[in-house]
Amino acid sequence: MDSNLNQEPQGGTRKLPIAKQEDVEFSAEAADRDDLEALERAEEADARQEQQ
Numbered sequence: 001m002d003s004n005l006n007q008e009p010q011g012g013t014r015k016l017p018i019a020k021q022e023d024v025e026f027s028a029e030a031a032d033r034d035d036l037e038a039l040e041r042a043e044e045a046d047a048r049q050e051q052q
Contacts, residue, residue, distance in 0.1 A: 015052075 026039065 026035075031039070038041075
């Protein structure tokens with residue numbers, strides 16, 4: 001197996017692909033405050049990653 005797969009190329013940084021897990025169901029009716037906060041943080045993180 002190639003050991004260089006996770007190393008940055010010379011002279012620059014490597015852009016990683018953006019991936020999302022879309023197979024998780026979210027029920028607003030069953031969500032508590034912590035669930036809603038986690039959802040908001042996840043959406044903000046996704047938006048930051050898509051801007052790069």
